Amino acid sequence: MTLTPHEVAVSQLATDQTVPLDRIKSLRFIKNNIIGNKTKKDLYIQLGIVSRLQDIISTKDDKDSQLKIQAVIVLGSFAFGNESNILALTNSGVVEPLLNCLNPSGDPKLIEAAARTLNAIYASPKVSRQQLFMGNHLHVLVQLLDTFSSKHRPGQETVQVHTAELVASILARCCETLEQQMQIADSGAIPLLMRLLASGISKSQEAALGALAALVKDNPELAQVIAQMRLEKGERPAPFILRLVRDKSPTMRLAAATCLTYLNRAGVIPEHNNEIMLTVLPILVKMLQLTGAVQETAPQVLAHLIWESETMQKAVCDMEAIPKLASIISQMDEEDNVYGIVGQKDKLKENSLLALAAISQLKEDCRKQVIEAKVLSHIVSAMSHPSVGVRAAACQCTRSLSRSVKNLRTSLVDAGIENPLFQLLSDEDLGVLRSATATLCNIVLDVSPMKKTIMERGIVSKFVRMISYGDNVVRLNTVWAIKNLVFEAESEVKENVMRQFGYNNLVLLLNDSEPAVQEQALNLVRNLAHKREHDIEQVFKGLGNGQLLSIIEEKLSWDDPRLLEHALYVLVNIATGSEYHKQSILKRQGILRSVLRSMNHESAAIRVATIWVIINLTWPDDKVSHSVHECVTLLRSMGVEDRLLALNADHDLDVRDRVKTALQHFLMDQQQYGHNNNGNGVSPDQTGSGNGRYGHSSSRYQDPEHQQQQDNIPSSSSSSGDAFSGGAGSAMDTTHIVTGGHGVGGHDRR
Amino acid sequence: MAKKVISKDEWNARLAEVQVDRDDLNKLIMNYLIIEGYKDAAEKFSQESGAKPPVNLESIQNRMVVRTAIQRGHIEEAIERVNDLNPEILDTNPKLFFHLQQQRLIEYIREGRVMEALEFAQEELAPRGEENPEFLSELERTMSLLAFELNSPSPVSDLLTPAQRQKLASELNSALLLSQSQEKDPKLPALLKMCWWAQQQLDERCTYPKIKDFTKAELVMEPMGAVGGGSQGSSSSAVAGA
Numbered sequence: 001m002t003l004t005p006h007e008v009a010v011s012q013l014a015t016d017q018t019v020p021l022d023r024i025k026s027l028r029f030i031k032n033n034i035i036g037n038k039t040k041k042d043l044y045i046q047l048g049i050v051s052r053l054q055d056i057i058s059t060k061d062d063k064d065s066q067l068k069i070q071a072v073i074v075l076g077s078f079a080f081g082n083e084s085n086i087l088a089l090t091n092s093g094v095v096e097p098l099l100n101c102l103n104p105s106g107d108p109k110l111i112e113a114a115a116r117t118l119n120a121i122y123a124s125p126k127v128s129r130q131q132l133f134m135g136n137h138l139h140v141l142v143q144l145l146d147t148f149s150s151k152h153r154p155g156q157e158t159v160q161v162h163t164a165e166l167v168a169s170i171l172a173r174c175c176e177t178l179e180q181q182m183q184i185a186d187s188g189a190i191p192l193l194m195r196l197l198a199s200g201i202s203k204s205q206e207a208a209l210g211a212l213a214a215l216v217k218d219n220p221e222l223a224q225v226i227a228q229m230r231l232e233k234g235e236r237p238a239p240f241i242l243r244l245v246r247d248k249s250p251t252m253r254l255a256a257a258t259c260l261t262y263l264n265r266a267g268v269i270p271e272h273n274n275e276i277m278l279t280v281l282p283i284l285v286k287m288l289q290l291t292g293a294v295q296e297t298a299p300q301v302l303a304h305l306i307w308e309s310e311t312m313q314k315a316v317c318d319m320e321a322i323p324k325l326a327s328i329i330s331q332m333d334e335e336d337n338v339y340g341i342v343g344q345k346d347k348l349k350e351n352s353l354l355a356l357a358a359i360s361q362l363k364e365d366c367r368k369q370v371i372e373a374k375v376l377s378h379i380v381s382a383m384s385h386p387s388v389g390v391r392a393a394a395c396q397c398t399r400s401l402s403r404s405v406k407n408l409r410t411s412l413v414d415a416g417i418e419n420p421l422f423q424l425l426s427d428e429d430l431g432v433l434r435s436a437t438a439t440l441c442n443i444v445l446d447v448s449p450m451k452k453t454i455m456e457r458g459i460v461s462k463f464v465r466m467i468s469y470g471d472n473v474v475r476l477n478t479v480w481a482i483k484n485l486v487f488e489a490e491s492e493v494k495e496n497v498m499r500q501f502g503y504n505n506l507v508l509l510l511n512d513s514e515p516a517v518q519e520q521a522l523n524l525v526r527n528l529a530h531k532r533e534h535d536i537e538q539v540f541k542g543l544g545n546g547q548l549l550s551i552i553e554e555k556l557s558w559d560d561p562r563l564l565e566h567a568l569y570v571l572v573n574i575a576t577g578s579e580y581h582k583q584s585i586l587k588r589q590g591i592l593r594s595v596l597r598s599m600n601h602e603s604a605a606i607r608v609a610t611i612w613v614i615i616n617l618t619w620p621d622d623k624v625s626h627s628v629h630e631c632v633t634l635l636r637s638m639g640v641e642d643r644l645l646a647l648n649a650d651h652d653l654d655v656r657d658r659v660k661t662a663l664q665h666f667l668m669d670q671q672q673y674g675h676n677n678n679g680n681g682v683s684p685d686q687t688g689s690g691n692g693r694y695g696h697s698s699s700r701y702q703d704p705e706h707q708q709q710q711d712n713i714p715s716s717s718s719s720s721g722d723a724f725s726g727g728a729g730s731a732m733d734t735t736h737i738v739t740g741g742h743g744v745g746g747h748d749r750r
Numbered sequence: 751m752a753k754k755v756i757s758k759d760e761w762n763a764r765l766a767e768v769q770v771d772r773d774d775l776n777k778l779i780m781n782y783l784i785i786e787g788y789k790d791a792a793e794k795f796s797q798e799s800g801a802k803p804p805v806n807l808e809s810i811q812n813r814m815v816v817r818t819a820i821q822r823g824h825i826e827e828a829i830e831r832v833n834d835l836n837p838e839i840l841d842t843n844p845k846l847f848f849h850l851q852q853q854r855l856i857e858y859i860r861e862g863r864v865m866e867a868l869e870f871a872q873e874e875l876a877p878r879g880e881e882n883p884e885f886l887s888e889l890e891r892t893m894s895l896l897a898f899e900l901n902s903p904s905p906v907s908d909l910l911t912p913a914q915r916q917k918l919a920s921e922l923n924s925a926l927l928l929s930q931s932q933e934k935d936p937k938l939p940a941l942l943k944m945c946w947w948a949q950q951q952l953d954e955r956c957t958y959p960k961i962k963d964f965t966k967a968e969l970v971m972e973p974m975g976a977v978g979g980g981s982q983g984s985s986s987s988a989v990a991g992a
Binding site: 028031032035036037038039073076077080113116120157158161201202203204335 | 805806809829830833837838840841842844847851874877881883929930931
């Protein structure tokens with residue numbers, strides 16, 4: 001059997017008898033075969049070449065660097081193939097010997113080649129960065145950034161500059177965690193990167209921008225340090241980078257725009273806000289019409305830059321970015337159909353979807369444009385895309401779009417979002433799951449026709465799995481979705497949901513490690529115990545005897561404003577229930593004391609809530625006028641009435657209005673039973689006579705109160721919604737506005 | 751409407767007012783020589799003018815060797831050279847790599863080595879076509895060379911012209927320049943285009959001493975009646991060119 005020339009070449013690498021020159025010749029043969037050729041790379045890896053190369057680069061013998069150089073270059077070419085090639089290299093342990101090749105006393109060509117190969121290896125996010133931060137490696141690496149030092153070797157300038165560029169790029173790829181960013185900064189890289197930035201050599205500048213961007217990404221501390229540095233001529237980096245944004249080369253423009261985006265997001269260059277709006281935004285939008293890597297990355301940077309900024313989203317919308325993105329996405333779908341090749345441009349699709357999601361995040365106008373661009377069907381089909389990233393991005397889009405009541409009622413239903421969304425709720429990927437559950441929150445709103453159908457599909461059974469997923473965001477979104485599901489729902493729906501979900505799970509959520517989850521779980525209780533005596537009774541029973549009020553008592557004692565308000569409204573709702581329900585509150589001295597204390601809370605919303613508790617507890621009722629009197633008497637003895645009188649002068653109008661109502665209740669009691677009457681003994685005698693008067697007055701006070709209350713609900717609860725959205729993920733602010741009144745309607749008794 | 755007339759004297763006086771730094775001019779010429787790959791000329795020019803070449807002159811030599819190899823049809827040699835200079839270029843530039851392989855195929859066909867051409871196309875080019883659909887049609891077009899007589903005109907005979915090699919040589923030269931942080935186009939031709947465009951803008955407004963032949967750069971005063979040739983259409987195309 002004859003060997004192929006490739007097999008011969010590999011076998012020659014191993015034989016110790018082969019003269020070094022022949023081995024070099026074989027390596028060159030292999031190199032020229034595999035560069036640019038993915039098929040040949042695979043072939044050689046199968047022939048077991050990697051371990052032979054590793055042997056060569058691991059030898060301590062530094063006499064002939066040529067052999068090592070060629071071996072390192074061949075390794076680098078494998079790494080340019082695809083991720084599985086890279087993993088084949090790292091699994092056989094090439095990173096450590098490659099890092100050792102960076103030894104500054106070695107051949108500059110070897111250093112350059114090793115830096116190139118390492119850079120190609122670190123292109124894969126799956127490769128561990130750990131080794132680079134061990135021992136002396138990072139220090140050695142950072143020294144290589146210094147092309148200005150006295151260690152300058154004549155004739156090697158080009159090689160040294162190129163090495164510095166590669167090192168900057170490696171550093172950019174090794175900033176995955178805050179800790180890594182800090183270690184790189186501590187190693188003294190930043191001043192050297194600044195010099196590279198001002199070097200005037202375009203590739204060096206791009207590489208420096210890439211590293212600086214990676215260092216400041218989500219790192220306000222380093223962003224501040226870098227923004228305050230001075231370049232050689234005394235200039236700050238930001239204005240300098242702003243000039244590079246207008247460079248002729250698209251890759252330079254992109255690198256500069258990316259760096260500015262992260263600096264801007266870190267909030268360290270507010271003085272350049274205008275220039276970023278007027279220069280960086282339009283340049284990024286124009287890049288959408290380029291090709292290749294620039295077009296691919298630009299939408300991602302754009303998405304990052306405009307995230308959570310209404311002004312920027314509006315501006316990008318005005319620049320016609322939406323039709324451009326829409327045409328990129330729809331064109332890609334057509335190409336996929338023609339060639340049947342999937343996976344070529346996944347990243348472009350993912351990033352374009354992310355940009356659409358960001359543009360339509362906050363403004364209804366922008367959402368309208370997305371719908372009008374006829375891209376929704378492509379978004380929905382992308383929800384079932386084989387690439388995880390594309391699925392997550394598509395879901396992010398539907399999440400933005402579902403914040404519009406109009407879209408919930410029409411476009412999203414028509415596009416058939418429900419099916420794929422339901423699928424995504426079982427997705428393996430955390431990112432997908434996070435945005436899918438966030439979208440779900442909006443889909444189960446009352447205004448959405450999908451609420452009913454998604455219930456019928458058995459959404460509730462998925463909730464249990466989702467809360468045990470171990471991710472805070474997913475768990476929070478899930479509680480939020482359940483909360484929306486039972487908002488203003490029929491008793492039957494509530495019972496159905498809780499039967500499947502289980503009160504034991506609700507208890508777990510109420511005691512969750514994440515305060516935001518606790519808050520929403522309380523909100524869920526508030527919605528469950530809303531409106532009907534029957535519903536309140538269900539929650540009492542479901543949580544077990546006395547459990548509900550024990551939990552509320554505990555939450556009230558925490559004095560956390562986020563929990564406090566919801567806990568108080570749970571009480572407001574319970575106080576609309578039966579005599580038994582009211583009595584259970586009144587028996588809890590701890591609860592009453594907390595309510596009393598919260599009447600002086602600094603937040604007006606909380607003061608209002610406490611007064612509602614009083615109003616509902618003291619609500620005049622002919623049938624049980626005696627217990628009402630007992631209640632008033634009890635509260636009065638605790639000093640509630642005095643507290644109410646003091647609140648008459650509250651600066652908040654809403655508080656004053658509620659106080660009036662509450663005081664009316666105390667006044668009525670006084671009129672009926674007399675002023676000094678604190679004792680229990682008197683009231684039974686007077687019950688009968690009190691009935692008529694009381695019934696009369698109750699109709700007088702109750703009705704106007706009811707009117708006022710409805711005006712009040714949306715405003716007070718939407719403002720509370722804003723406050724919550726911070727912790728809960730901004731996707732749900734609309735959710736909140738729509739579901740606004742949860743449970744406040746507790747006073748809504750007839 | 752009568753056009754404003756600017757006399758030759760006045761024009762020269764105004765030209766004299768413009769300060770042009772001699773160093774800048776030298777840099778401009780050096781930039782042209784380096785990018786276009788005139789290593790010897792660059793060396794001489796550097797000695798005579800004192801303008802320092804911004805790059806290692808060695809790198810010009812390397813690029814020129816590659817360019818010459820392509821122009822001679824020695825594609826394999828060119829590929830090896832590029833891989834020695836910077837192994838990253840062809841690994842990260844699939845289009846350029848495909849064009850090089852395509853040229854190898856063309857050279858096989860030109861030399862009548864049909865069997866080798868078929869084998870090469872199958873082993874080297876077909877997989878690239880699978881990876882990237884854009885390359886498929888180019889591959890098909892190249893393969894159809896086999897269907898025609900080599901020396902008679904055909905729809906694909908342009909592939910056999912020196913211009914085809916020239917195009918590839920320029921593409922490769924640009925890639926090498928970019929990898930060395932250099933501009934891929936010299937500044938001088940762009941400046942000339944801008945000058946041409948500016949003259950056309952001026953033509954609509956005034957009569958002035960004008961450069962008609964850029965190789966001579968003489969200022970010629972147009973006869974009064976014959977002006978007005980600078981049409982809208984050509985001026986707009988000049989904008990695009992500049």
